[in-house]
Amino acid sequence: MISFQSKFPDTPTSIFTEMSQLAIQHKAINLGQGFADYPMDPLLIKGVTKAMEEGYNQYAPSSGYMILRERLSEKTLKEHGQFFDPETEITITPGATIALFTVIATFIRPGEEVLYFDPAYDSYRPSVTAVGGIPVSVPLNFPDFSLDMQRLQSKISSKTRMIILNTPHNPTGSTVTREQLLALYELIKDTDIILMCDEVYEHVIFDHQQHHSPLGQPLLRDRTVSVHSFGKMFNCTGWKTGYIIADKALTTEIRKVHQNNAFSTFSAVQIAIANYMEDPDTYERLSGFLQNKRNLLEDALKDSPLKPLPVKGSYFQLYSYAGFSHLPEKDFAVWLNKEAGVTSIPLSALTENFGDHQLIRFCFAKKDETLLKAGARLRELGRSIAPPPAH
Ligand SMILES: Cc1ncc(COP(=O)(O)O)c(C=O)c1O
CATH class of the missing domain: 3.40.640.10 (Type I PLP-dependent aspartate aminotransferase-like (Major domain))
Structure with missing residues (x-):
């Protein structure tokens, strides 16, 4: 065995890999990773x-x-x-x-x-x-x-x-x-x-x-x-x-x-x-196209306990679950994936010193039907799906 010292001893498996594996395992709708599930322009x-x-x-x-x-x-x-x-x-x-x-x-x-x-x-x-x-x-x-x-x-x-x-x-x-x-x-x-x-x-x-x-x-x-x-x-x-x-x-x-x-x-x-x-x-049409998707997901989640934070650009939006659960972000995302069947990315996985603010990230670059289906599942939060207590 050769010996070498890792340059990245503290680098865990990427959160995207981890959450995507969980999405497959629980057949969840994956709003985690940042890519579209609709086709690109055939032209x-x-x-x-x-x-x-x-x-x-x-x-x-x-x-x-x-x-x-x-x-x-x-x-x-x-x-x-x-x-x-x-x-x-x-x-x-x-x-x-x-x-x-x-x-x-x-x-x-x-x-x-x-x-x-x-x-x-x-x-x-x-x-x-x-x-x-x-x-x-x-x-x-x-x-x-x-x-x-x-x-x-x-x-x-x-x-x-x-x-x-x-x-x-x-x-x-x-x-x-x-x-x-x-x-x-x-x-x-x-x-x-x-x-x-x-x-x-x-x-x-x-x-x-x-x-x-x-x-x-x-x-x-x-x-x-x-x-x-x-x-x-x-x-x-x-x-x-x-x-x-x-x-x-x-x-x-x-x-x-x-x-x-x-x-x-x-x-x-x-x-x-x-x-x-x-x-x-x-490329100029992209903003309008994705703005509609942002609005669609926001509307679909209006009656859910997840509250959107304002978003000015990108195809990601943070949602707060502070009024619903006190679980840390990673635990909540894992729980949400399993119980509600919707995959998100905990903000804490993308920060170093920012602290835990009970925020998860959704990617809304998804087909309308994907967003609507995720919305329907998430509206069940607090109704038929209750959060576990924080430790
Ligand atoms: C902020 C930011 N920079 C860079 C990239 C990577 O872009 P590319 O796929 O062209 O490497 C991403 C992809 O998610 C991103 O969100």
Whole structure:
């Protein structure tokens, strides 16, 4: 037996794997993991088939096909009013998670600190640890999950190299405002801190709000790295394709890592997406589509003891069971899965220092009938299904 020391001794099995296994075991409706149970647009599938038939089956250029990068440059200019050069500032990656890792591996040296807001998407922390960096969590305000600038300031030190921002935010659905981005700039303007913004839900934003990206703030341009996912944009999470936008100096460094950990990504998918995106409605319609689903689930749960927290974007919503049970979040989610047959994710599994607030997360990117069926099951809570006492 060889001997080695785990770099991740405290990493448990992912909560998504755990809850999905429980969902199968109890034949529960899975509103836990973040992917759609309805089909993606067949037009895009046809586009990939066509691209493959046309011969796009070998390595794509390392930074991605120019036609796709040009499309993304035009889109960014239209949406945020800033030009990013497709030649030197846009890179196509195998999804957002690897893009986040690539950026962290590019800039973080052992002992340097990366601040991220808690609760958080679960890859940030282990990615920082993997390269010897020190993840430092900054709890969001409760209950609106907004940024706490004073708390953020108190965590910035001479070792801070990067701040990870996620808007719209998974798992809470909060978003950042332009004023908050400017306040963030004021905090870091005299430092060399890089701002990495995870914007995978940029097109899932509700109630006529606008998505505010640091890409749209000229003051932040030289320090912003923005990460995106076509999987979320076009409901093809299994295709694992995304992209990074960053100023030339940053992109030059990012590509040095990208060319060695991925080199390039699925060629036919890139061509198909570039053609598909020619019509902006393919992604602009997403907000309205998912807003209807958010509303449908909220309506279906009106007469249940689960109370929704406001959600501004993303396809997740937190529900409070505080008036119904005092069980800790994980115990409640496991109980709910078994007794009500609906799978959720306990918020506590996605936080480090945030505490237990009796909140579970549902993903509402599901067929209407799935949401209605889950709603019917959850309305039985408190009627025929009683919660166990907390220990
Ligand atoms: C906030 C956030 N960032 C990144 C990702 C990963 O995106 P991809 O599937 O493109 O790796 C997810 C997926 O759930 C996410 O919620």
